[in-house]
Amino acid sequence: MxxxxxxxxxxxxxxxxxxxxxxxxxxxxxxxxxxxxxxxxxxxxxxxxxxxxxxxxxxxxxxxxxxxxxxxxxxxxxxxxxxxxxxxxxxxxxxxxxxxxxxxxxxxxxxxxxxxxxxxxxxxxxxxxxxxxxxxxxxxxxxxxxxxxxxxxxxxxxxxxxxxxxxxxxxxxxxxxxxxxxxxxxxxxxxxxxxxxxxxxxxxxxxxxxxxxxxxxxxxxxxxxxxxxxxxxxxxxxxxxxxxxxxxxxxxxxxxxxxxxxxxxxxxxxxxxxxxxxxxxxxxxxxxxxxxxxxxxxxxxxxxxxxxxxxxxxxxxxxxxxxxxxxxxxxxxxxxxxxxxxxxxxxxxxxxxxxxIYHTRPFKQNSINQWYLTEKDQSVYAFCIPERDQEQYTLDLTKLDTQFEEEIIDLSTGEKAKVEDDHLIHHSKEIKGYRLTKNLTTVSQ
The missing domain is CATH 3.20.20.80 (Glycosidases)
Incomplete structure (x- = not known):
């Protein structure tokens, strides 16, 4: 070429x-x-x-x-x-x-x-x-x-x-x-x-x-x-x-x-x-x-x-x-x-x-493996871009140095996402995004 x-x-x-x-x-x-x-x-x-x-x-x-x-x-x-x-x-x-x-x-x-x-x-x-x-x-x-x-x-x-x-x-x-x-x-x-x-x-x-x-x-x-x-x-x-x-x-x-x-x-x-x-x-x-x-x-x-x-x-x-x-x-x-x-x-x-996407700025950790993060107001958005041969990914929330509300929303459905042991679970071969809300009373300094 x-x-x-x-x-x-x-x-x-x-x-x-x-x-x-x-x-x-x-x-x-x-x-x-x-x-x-x-x-x-x-x-x-x-x-x-x-x-x-x-x-x-x-x-x-x-x-x-x-x-x-x-x-x-x-x-x-x-x-x-x-x-x-x-x-x-x-x-x-x-x-x-x-x-x-x-x-x-x-x-x-x-x-x-x-x-x-x-x-x-x-x-x-x-x-x-x-x-x-x-x-x-x-x-x-x-x-x-x-x-x-x-x-x-x-x-x-x-x-x-x-x-x-x-x-x-x-x-x-x-x-x-x-x-x-x-x-x-x-x-x-x-x-x-x-x-x-x-x-x-x-x-x-x-x-x-x-x-x-x-x-x-x-x-x-x-x-x-x-x-x-x-x-x-x-x-x-x-x-x-x-x-x-x-x-x-x-x-x-x-x-x-x-x-x-x-x-x-x-x-x-x-x-x-x-x-x-x-x-x-x-x-x-x-x-x-x-x-x-x-x-x-x-x-x-x-x-x-x-x-x-x-x-x-x-x-x-x-x-x-x-x-x-x-x-x-x-x-x-x-x-x-x-x-x-x-x-x-x-x-x-x-x-x-x-x-x-719109009106966001980079989160302090903008990527972790297949996850990409943005931030706006009190929300952090986590997008997962799966690789071709894998469909389950986890995001260790403890590594984000931020405390979040318990409920995390799957933007594609508006429903609560799956979280186990402080890990957000993405089980799909499709690109998806999730909304995490900061817990302002316990945000790490």
């Missing part, structure tokens, strides 16, 4: 602490930690091609073409990819259905790809003609052509938080991959220190677009910035994030800005990708895990089981994080059948167990 090499990492991001957070951002981070569960949609021209997002465009990212190159040469691939806007026509796009499914599933916020690295804009930007609302795009005359607006309106009407994914790189922009220059990889085709006027144009373009999103589609709860290689220290690609953040927050002072894998004041929370960290980051954090192998839609993709996704929710939340689940809509605008099935499964599961 070909390994994905698209993940930008910076270990310091997971160990550094906050400095000088404004009160509005501190409060918003508390709100964020209460939400726990979100969805992120990767949708664009790459769904039409059925390939691993836009990564095949990058010459040096050979891993993306190793298994099945979309075209035989990078030059031909780019030529044909840039034309996909002429055939990408998601006539069955129904954002209200998406929003209904996601709300019922228990998602509390949504992040949508306004622009991936390929530079194709899924909203009506005024700073690029390479957009879904342009007259040379197949979908431009559809009433729902401003896709991001339609998604934002639908999800906001259902009470979900709104996030905008935006790639700081833009491989279509003549200010990033300059025509006539050899764009070798994911970075700009030139060194900004050697061509400062060209970089100034690109920086202005990025500023204009991000302010446009904050102004016209807000209030945005989250601006989720991808392309972590776009940073001064690594590639000389300095976007003046101090100035940009200030200008964006004119439209929402409490907006969370997530300059992924860059660190510093503008990575308001960190985003471990495709993993649950062994050691939780110091900052507030959010694991992002796609439902399928790929973020965007790829025909015949491999999807994770419902049980695996539910286990990830529990494990992330027990460690104090949020989880966003990635779903890649199909080129016709519908969601993949397996993802719809997952959403319907989560709808039942979150209604049953959500009290042990």
């Amino acid at each position: 070909t390994n994905r090499l698209d993940i930008e990492t910076r270990e310091a991001s997971e160990t550094e602490a906050y400095t000088n957070l404004p009160k509005e951002i501190k409060d918003k981070l508390e709100w964020f930690q209460d939400q726990k569960l979100g969805v992120i949609f990767h949708w664009g021209l790459y769904a039409e091609a059925g390939i691993v997002e836009s990564w095949q465009l990058s010459e040096e990212d050979e891993w993306a073409r190793a298994k099945k190159p979309w075209r035989n040469s990078v030059s031909k691939l780019r030529e044909d990819y840039w034309k996909l806007n002429k055939t990408f026509n998601p006539k069955h796009f129904d954002p209200i259905t998406w929003a209904d499914l996601c709300k019922d599933a228990g998602f509390k916020y949504m992040i949508f790809t306004t622009k991936h690295h390929d530079g194709f804009n899924m909203y009506d930007t005024q700073y690029s003609d390479y957009k879904i609302t342009s007259s040379d795009s197949a979908f431009y005359d559809n009433p729902k052509a401003d896709v991001f607006k339609e998604v934002v309106d639908a999800f906001r009407s259902k009470g979900l938080g709104i996030g905008a994914y935006y790639s700081k790189a833009d491989w279509y922009s003549p200010y990033y991959w300059v025509p006539g220059q050899h764009a070798k990889g994911r970075t700009a085709s030139y060194d900004p220190l050697e061509q400062p006027e060209m970089w100034k144009k690109f920086k202005g373009f990025v500023h204009d677009q991000l302010i446009e999103l904050a102004k016209n589609y807000g209030p945005l709860d989250i601006t989720w910035l991808d392309a972590g290689w776009v940073r001064k220290e690594r590639t000389h690609e300095d976007l003046d994030m101090d100035g940009l953040a200030k200008d964006m927050r004119v439209y929402n002072p409490e907006m969370l800005i997530v300059d992924r894998s860059v660190g510093g004041d503008h990575e308001n929370y960190v985003t471990p990708e495709r993993k649950i960290p062994d050691t939780p980051p110091v900052k507030v954090w959010e694991s992002n895990i796609p439902h399928a192998k790929n973020w965007g839609y790829v025909p015949n993709d491999i999807y994770k089981s419902d049980k695996e996704m539910i286990a990830s929710i529990i494990q992330v939340v027990a460690k104090g994080g949020n989880l966003i689940i990635g779903i890649g809509p199909k080129p016709d605008g519908t969601l993949p059948e397996k993802s719809v099935y997952l959403l319907k499964t989560l709808a039942h599961w979150t209604k049953t167990y959500g009290e042990g």
Whole structure:
């Protein structure tokens, strides 16, 4: 199996602490930690091609073409990819259905790809003609052509938080991959220190677009910035994030800005990708895990089981994080059948167990063997994730260093759980959760 090499990492991001957070951002981070569960949609021209997002465009990212190159040469691939806007026509796009499914599933916020690295804009930007609302795009005359607006309106009407994914790189922009220059990889085709006027144009373009999103589609709860290689220290690609953040927050002072894998004041929370960290980051954090192998839609993709996704929710939340689940809509605008099935499964599961997920924080012992624990007010929640070949597990309550009321509730039935000799008994191959109530008169000091 070909390994994905698209993940930008910076270990310091997971160990550094906050400095000088404004009160509005501190409060918003508390709100964020209460939400726990979100969805992120990767949708664009790459769904039409059925390939691993836009990564095949990058010459040096050979891993993306190793298994099945979309075209035989990078030059031909780019030529044909840039034309996909002429055939990408998601006539069955129904954002209200998406929003209904996601709300019922228990998602509390949504992040949508306004622009991936390929530079194709899924909203009506005024700073690029390479957009879904342009007259040379197949979908431009559809009433729902401003896709991001339609998604934002639908999800906001259902009470979900709104996030905008935006790639700081833009491989279509003549200010990033300059025509006539050899764009070798994911970075700009030139060194900004050697061509400062060209970089100034690109920086202005990025500023204009991000302010446009904050102004016209807000209030945005989250601006989720991808392309972590776009940073001064690594590639000389300095976007003046101090100035940009200030200008964006004119439209929402409490907006969370997530300059992924860059660190510093503008990575308001960190985003471990495709993993649950062994050691939780110091900052507030959010694991992002796609439902399928790929973020965007790829025909015949491999999807994770419902049980695996539910286990990830529990494990992330027990460690104090949020989880966003990635779903890649199909080129016709519908969601993949397996993802719809997952959403319907989560709808039942979150209604049953959500009290042990939302608004919780980690218990002081967040895991013991197959048990994962969260805490809220006077309640502690114990979730058991059985292994395949075993169906009975016990949780030694004396090891929790907390005194509990005698009655422990099985959340799936609302009935009293089985307890023997200070051991909570779980006898099932299914993932289940239990509510323990602290005995406030005898809590250990």
